Amino acid sequence: MRGRVLFDGEARGAALVLREPLSLWGGLDPETGVLIDAHHPQRGAVLTDRVLVMSGGRGSSSSSSVLVEAIRTGSAPAAILLSEPDLILAVGAAVGEELYGRRIPVLALDATDLAGIADGTPLRITTGGEVHAG
């Protein structure tokens, strides 16, 4: 699969497929990497080092800060795959790289491709937006 690059990079991790979009602000504890949104069906999931798969970033414009703080603490996901391009998350990833030198690729995939990713699938992302299984 190939996605549109919102922020380029390489990553490896098991897919964490969110059944609903997640706003990282109010949704992710950047100290622990735990999903804390009380309204989200997957509350309690740990995002750290997973390839986060969700349709969109939803809601708050503070999500970029939470992503950068999670990058700083080391609790961030390994990569983020979306079907809706999200500049809030792309810019968060870019600032994370500027400040802390760790790149978290953010890609927008075709909705059908995204829906085909099963939770837990090991994924490898290479520069230019390639997504490989295994």
Add this chain to the structure above:
Amino acid sequence: MSVALDDHERAMLAGEDGAGAALAMRLVLLAADALQAERLIPISRAHVDSCLHHGQASQDFVDRLLAGGATVRVPTTLNVGTLDLLHPELWRGSAEAAARGRRLMESYEALGCRPTFTCAPYQLPDARPARGEQVAWAESNAIVFCNSVLGARTERYGDFTDIACAITGRVPDAGLHRDAARHATVVLRLAADVPAELREDDGLYPVLGIVLGRTAAAQVTVVDGLLRVSEDRLKAICAAAASSGSVAMFHVVGSTPEAPTLDAALGGRTPQREVEITLDELRAARDALSAGSGAALGDAIGAVSLGTPHASAAELAAIAAELEGDRVAPGVELLVSTSRGVMEMEAAGEPISRLREAGAEILVDTCSYLGPILRPTPLPTMTDSGKWAYYAPGNIGARVVFGSRRECIRSAVTGRLWRDAAVWGSH
């Protein structure tokens, strides 16, 4: 990179205005790429949300900008920070956390931003963009309000991008900055079984916003069939819709500037979806906002939080009037959030005095769901805000009960959860 730059933009990127401006331009270009813009356009104002402390990263970023000599190029207002700088005694957290929050707020002032510290900059007459004005606004409720209620133009800018646009004075020429993206593709109507009493009650509008956000996701929706909706009620829709969905714009036929008619809101096209919301669906959405509280009618409550987004002068007056001279019940905390700008308005003076006499606390510069501001209580906290109800359980562990302003105030006065059965029916 496919974005065409003019000479000045290229110079900024090359660092001729300093390393801070160059970093800002790199971020604006990344946003432009994400939005597939072909060029940048100038803006006249910005509203920046990055001044709220989310961790060391927040300070590290602004320090990088300050070290690089950055300064804002357009008039820029600031969103809420961690604490109320005018009433610092209301902060219940650690002195270290307060110092971190304060330092970040002051760092953004040092970039040249106005210390407005409000999520409702549209209530400040000199910060309100005119219809058609191109701006860069952050803070989800303000973004929706800017596009929908003012008819000014912003995309959904977030932390870092907001200040990057303010420093460069540029935004990507994309999305809601352009005509094409501003037309509705979804029509939402209230079903005939939604009674007139509810349509005239403040409690409807946050719930409608929650439903709108969930229905629309990121699509532009037009609400048809409502009577004229006031600016404060539109604000309540904005905040709730941006909590439950990625909404950046909606229309209300006859109430918002780009929707004089349904056809105008749709840009003359056939909608992709038409959705009707029944009374039962509204009740379910209202109840879901309180579901985690486990509270029942008549239960003792611990606190009431109003003013999210920040109360306007008219709302302060309405809250004071609703108190009818009563005092807040002993043991209940009534906290009303507004901005320092509104607090200084002549129209707000008398309502604020009356609220304080009744035992209410007035909070500015921040919001009560961002940190340790409310007195800790094992009892439920009531709010009239869909956004507060949505985020407070996760953020501060509050047991939230959503109610209309009237329900909140009557509950604050009696100390017991009260519902207006005449409005929502007996279910």
